[in-house]
Every structure is written in structure tokens, then in C-alpha cells.
Amino acid sequence: MLMNFLRRLIPFRPPRRELHTLASVDAYSKWATTYPPNAHNALMQVEERAMLSLTLPMDGKIVLDLACGTGRYGLLAWDRGAKTVIGLDNSPDMLHANSLSLKSLSGVTAIPLAANSVDVILCGLGLGHEKRLDAALAEIGRVLRPNGGYALVSDFHPFMFLSGARRTFQAQDGKTYAVEHYPHLYADYHRAAWAANLLIEQVVEPHLDVETSSAENIPAKATEAPVVIVYRLIKP
Ligand SMILES: C[S@@+](CC[C@H](N)C(=O)[O-])C[C@H]1O[C@@H](n2cnc3c(N)ncnc32)[C@H](O)[C@@H]1O
Numbered sequence: 599m600l601m602n603f604l605r606r607l608i609p610f611r612p613p614r615r616e617l618h619t620l621a622s623v624d625a626y627s628k629w630a631t632t633y634p635p636n637a638h639n640a641l642m643q644v645e646e647r648a649m650l651s652l653t654l655p656m657d658g659k660i661v662l663d664l665a666c667g668t669g670r671y672g673l674l675a676w677d678r679g680a681k682t683v684i685g686l687d688n689s690p691d692m693l694h695a696n697s698l699s700l701k702s703l704s705g706v707t708a709i710p711l712a713a714n715s716v717d718v719i720l721c722g723l724g725l726g727h728e729k730r731l732d733a734a735l736a737e738i739g740r741v742l743r744p745n746g747g748y749a750l751v752s753d754f755h756p757f758m759f760l761s762g763a764r765r766t767f768q769a770q771d772g773k774t775y776a777v778e779h780y781p782h783l784y785a786d787y788h789r790a791a792w793a794a795n796l797l798i799e800q801v802v803e804p805h806l807d808v809e810t811s812s813a814e815n816i817p818a819k820a821t822e823a824p825v826v827i828v829y830r831l832i833k834p
Contacts, residue, residue: 665724
């Protein structure tokens with residue numbers, strides 16, 4: 599019963615034998631046309647609020663929306679006065695559906711930008727799809743400007759995945775698919791950040807919003823475990 603409530607609200611569900619897992623690029627190819635550039639479910643709303651709570655000023659800054667998808671965080675950066683916004687993603691279809699003018703096809707482990715060239719990196723719900731967290735954080739650490747540069751990174755909480763929840767979506771063919779995901783523990787982020795000369799300055803682990811949950815009649819139990827984890831990393 600609890601999972602039925604959660605399934606209505608957030609794009610995950612317990613694994614079922616018939617649930618097919620797609621590689622990230624294949625999944626987002628099917629999902630892109632119906633993936634709006636805003637927080638379109640309760641998990642994303644909670645995640646976005648947490649990301650914005652850790653945001654430092656962006657006016658006049660060069661901002662990289664990494665694993666940008668359809669551009670949710672790039673658009674928020676524009677609204678906050680960024681001077682330049684660059685979107686990178688490894689899904690051609692997500693990029694096609696993205697309205698940012700400066701965008702390019704790129705994986706998170708090989709960012710096509712110069713060292714120390716970016717003031718702010720926003721990476722929403724992307725790194726969980728990448729197995730090589732160390733390589734991704736090494737790239738974030740390389741392109742980020744020192745002395746004031748910061749990155750906000752959000753991830754599907756490993757508690758969720760390790761409890762059996764999956765990141766799922768319904769494709770145009772009517773089928774529900776799971777998306778490739780790798781649970782990264784806090785210790786994994788800490789080790790990778792340290793190796794990349796990044797400091798984890800803030801971490802938040804928000805739960806499903808209690809107000810939304812009670813409005814939707816969700817059992818209190820659903821709000822007990824955090825659904826996402828959000829990091830603010832700085833380059834000293
Ligand atoms: C859950 S969506 C989030 C999109 C956007 N950041 C947002 O928050 O609305 C995850 C995005 O990460 C991208 N992605 C997954 N693995 C990636 C990788 N290794 N390199 C770059 N982008 C990746 C996907 O193509 C997808 O657009």
C-alpha cells in the first residue's frame with residue numbers, strides 16, 4: 599500500500615521481475631519528449647528545494663548545468679542572473695528537447711571545458727546514472743574555479759535504491775522501464791571529492807515533503823527515509 603502511494607508521486611517503484619532496466623542513454627531517448635524542464639514529481643520538488651537551499655549567488659557567474667537533461671537547472675541559473683549558462687548531457691534526445699542556447703553532447707567523465715573555467719556547477723540527479731563517480735568528481739574538480747567556485751550535486755538517495763526502489767518512467771509505448779542507476783554512498787562521495795581536491799561543505803538529505811504527503815494522504819511512514827541527497831562542494 600505504501601509503495602502504491604509512492605508510485606503515484608515519485609518515479610520509483612520496487613523491482614518486479616518483468617521490469618526491464620534500460621541503459622541511461624536509451625532510457626532518456628524514450629523519455630525526452632515527455633520530460634519537462636521543471637520539478638515534475640514530488641521527489642524532484644523536494645530535491646529542487648534542497649538544491650536551492652544550498653545555492654550561493656549566481657549573478658554574473660559562468661554556470662555549468664551538468665547532466666542538464668532538458669535544462670531545469672540551467673533555466674533556474676538564468677533566472678538567478680547567471681552571465682553564461684552551459685548545458686552538457688550525454689543524451690542527444692534530452693539535449694534536443696533543451697532550450698539552452700549553449701549546450702553540447704558530453705559525458706560527466708570527460709567535460710569539454712578548460713580547467714578552472716566555471717564558477718558554478720549544478721548537477722541534478724545525474725551522477726547516479728554514472729558508475730565512475732571518481733572520474734565524474736575529478737572532472738568537476740578540474741573545471742571548477744578555485745577560491746569561490748562551488749558545485750551542487752543531487753542524487754537519488756542510496757537508502758532508496760538499496761531498499762529496492764528503482765528510478766522508473768512510463769514510455770510512449772505504455773511500458774514502464776527502470777533506468778540504469780548506481781548507488782553511491784556518502785563515503786563514496788567523500789573519497790571521490792577528496793581525491794578531486796574538493797571539499798564537501800554541506801549535505802542535506804531531505805524527506806518527502808510532509809505537507810504534500812498529508813495533502814495526498816500518504817502514510818507518515820513514507821516520509822521517514824530521505825529520498826535524495828544533495829551536496830555542496832567547494833574547490834579551495
Ligand atoms: C534525472 S535526469 C536529470 C536532468 C536534469 N539535470 C534535471 O534535474 O532535470 C538525468 C540526466 O542525466 C543524464 N546523464 C546520465 N548519465 C550521464 C553521463 N554519464 N554523462 C552525462 N549526462 C548523463 C541523462 O541523459 C539525463 O538527462
